[in-house]
Amino acid sequence: MKDITAAILVIGDEILSGRTKDKNIGYIAECFSNIGVYCKEVRIVPDEESKIIGALNELRKDYTYVMTTGGIGPTHDDITADCVAKAFGVEISENEDAINMLLERIPLEDLNESRRRMARIPHGAKLIENNVSKAPGFQIDNVFVMAGVPAVMQAMLDVVITRIDKGQKLFTCNISTNIKEGDIADILREIQKNNPNIMIGSYPYYTDDGYGANIVCRAKNLNELKNIASIIESSLSAIGNVEVGEFE
Amino acid sequence: MKDITAAILVIGDEILSGRTKDKNIGYIAECFSNIGVYCKEVRIVPDEESKIIGALNELRKDYTYVMTTGGIGPTHDDITADCVAKAFGVEISENEDAINMLLERIPLEDLNESRRRMARIPHGAKLIENNVSKAPGFQIDNVFVMAGVPAVMQAMLDVVITRIDKGQKLFTCNISTNIKEGDIADILREIQKNNPNIMIGSYPYYTDDGYGANIVCRAKNLNELKNIASIIESSLSAIGNVEVGEFE
Known part of the structure; x- marks a missing residue:
């Protein structure tokens, strides 16, 4: 399509x-x-x-x-x-x-x-x-x-x-972490390289409690998205807190 | 310049x-x-x-x-x-x-x-x-x-x-009215036509209390701006409430 x-x-x-x-x-x-x-x-x-x-x-x-x-x-x-x-x-x-x-x-x-x-x-x-x-x-x-x-x-x-014509909604999952973006960038780059069908975005945040990054994954295929979320979760949980949000 | x-x-x-x-x-x-x-x-x-x-x-x-x-x-x-x-x-x-x-x-x-x-x-x-x-x-x-x-x-x-180089700040004046935009448009068009140096914008608003329009005038020359504000005020005050704001 x-x-x-x-x-x-x-x-x-x-x-x-x-x-x-x-x-x-x-x-x-x-x-x-x-x-x-x-x-x-x-x-x-x-x-x-x-x-x-x-x-x-x-x-x-x-x-x-x-x-x-x-x-x-x-x-x-x-x-x-x-x-x-x-x-x-x-x-x-x-x-x-x-x-x-x-x-x-x-x-x-x-x-x-x-x-x-x-x-x-x-x-x-x-x-x-x-x-x-x-x-x-x-x-x-x-x-x-x-x-x-x-x-x-x-x-x-x-x-x-x-x-208007509707297209295929991208499934989205937000993964929040308390890890600095610079500490996850190498890992994310590798995951993105191996999974070109998934759009992986990384968005740093700065609050009074400290720094962190939200990782937003989007894909046309829900199972592929769930798979990536699980890979990211297991790759990052050794470094900090990782919370995988809803698949929407 | x-x-x-x-x-x-x-x-x-x-x-x-x-x-x-x-x-x-x-x-x-x-x-x-x-x-x-x-x-x-x-x-x-x-x-x-x-x-x-x-x-x-x-x-x-x-x-x-x-x-x-x-x-x-x-x-x-x-x-x-x-x-x-x-x-x-x-x-x-x-x-x-x-x-x-x-x-x-x-x-x-x-x-x-x-x-x-x-x-x-x-x-x-x-x-x-x-x-x-x-x-x-x-x-x-x-x-x-x-x-x-x-x-x-x-x-x-x-x-x-x-x-960066700075330019000439436009002087601005906001004129708020409780008059519907359609009732001031003819008048504003005429004023704009006669004063091409002034930028006159009209922005309708809708609140629970009713409709109205804010008129924003901008000009490089402060005296010209004051003159226009006064023309608009006197042209519209027969139709409704008109409040001329600060010249900034």
């Missing part, structure tokens, strides 16, 4: 200035891991047409799916929908279904020009409804355009997940 | 899997904003040589500085230093000064092969010391290679900041 991959494109000056701390990347990445979609790249770009179009056209060619967040509100700095239309070389105009979604929340007399902008959708795109703010995102080809506000993005992602 | 720009390249499977939530991007971005270095792009790539080298070579060409985080520890999945050497087409080998830094923390008898890997530095690079774990990062040309563990990255960034 071919791997299902994804990239995330975060659009917004406010993230790059550090004023707003992104909360969407980790959320999407974790959600995709759980359904076997491998997030392979993330980019954050400013509210600039050439940057958005450039990144989008590279990513949509390289990965199964691209998720964008941000820039689909009613204000002048919301230019994502127009950029997506340009990236795909299609027209963009007001979409009647999108207007109807807005009208579920906004009285007709309040539907001013700016709010109507939220119903501008590239031709050929399919709407992504959301129950939080009602203003829809949209899908065009393998690109899913979502809001930047986390609660709205999450509502849209629930819809996106029903539309 | 030419703008001083930066990109951040985050390296690590653990961020892309969602297991670890990045804390470095927002920290670096905010820190750079405060010294007038404009962060213009961020990429997150996996622990894969071709992805790291490809992204690095694009970013270092496009921006004044590139900051990388992650992948400089002692384990097999730490391949950043070797990738940087390849990206620059230079040799890499054990650096004596780096070994001496490690020896400040690690007894000689514990300096095994894996730990010595942390002293492998591309030729021509300048070390970036850190007082947390002692293992150094390094600078080569306009690229600064830092650790992924936030406490260590922050210690290295303190050093990096002493070495």
Whole structure:
């Protein structure tokens, strides 16, 4: 089976200035891991047409799916929908279904020009409804355009997940140790070399109680994963405390 | 004065899997904003040589500085230093000064092969010391290679900041309103159109008490910023509550 991959494109000056701390990347990445979609790249770009179009056209060619967040509100700095239309070389105009979604929340007399902008959708795109703010995102080809506000993005992602192919979830096991990373690195390197099907990551931690490392093993095959966890446990238990976590 | 720009390249499977939530991007971005270095792009790539080298070579060409985080520890999945050497087409080998830094923390008898890997530095690079774990990062040309563990990255960034050019900090003012974004968008668009030197961003919020929008204005010139804030305040105060924050 071919791997299902994804990239995330975060659009917004406010993230790059550090004023707003992104909360969407980790959320999407974790959600995709759980359904076997491998997030392979993330980019954050400013509210600039050439940057958005450039990144989008590279990513949509390289990965199964691209998720964008941000820039689909009613204000002048919301230019994502127009950029997506340009990236795909299609027209963009007001979409009647999108207007109807807005009208579920906004009285007709309040539907001013700016709010109507939220119903501008590239031709050929399919709407992504959301129950939080009602203003829809949209899908065009393998690109899913979502809001930047986390609660709205999450509502849209629930819809996106029903539309995309799922892959094989990687089984994961976290092995925590109180051993310094430098003392396990030689051993882990050897184990990794002999088991190329397993992804072994090592992450040092520093707490007031001292140093240590968490070893995260991931594999498509649960039995292979259990075997590796047991090898690591027996290799390291002579050096320090080793605790093998759940196989998830 | 030419703008001083930066990109951040985050390296690590653990961020892309969602297991670890990045804390470095927002920290670096905010820190750079405060010294007038404009962060213009961020990429997150996996622990894969071709992805790291490809992204690095694009970013270092496009921006004044590139900051990388992650992948400089002692384990097999730490391949950043070797990738940087390849990206620059230079040799890499054990650096004596780096070994001496490690020896400040690690007894000689514990300096095994894996730990010595942390002293492998591309030729021509300048070390970036850190007082947390002692293992150094390094600078080569306009690229600064830092650790992924936030406490260590922050210690290295303190050093990096002493070495880079500072630009003109943008003055910032946050204007909070209890007005829905769709009700201010027309007005803001007009103000932005007439004042291209000011960056005006609008960020909706949703709380239990209702909706609203924060308007963030940024400018190189403080008087221009104060003028815009006053224009926005007087334009919006007929519609709802408007609170102009500090000019920072």
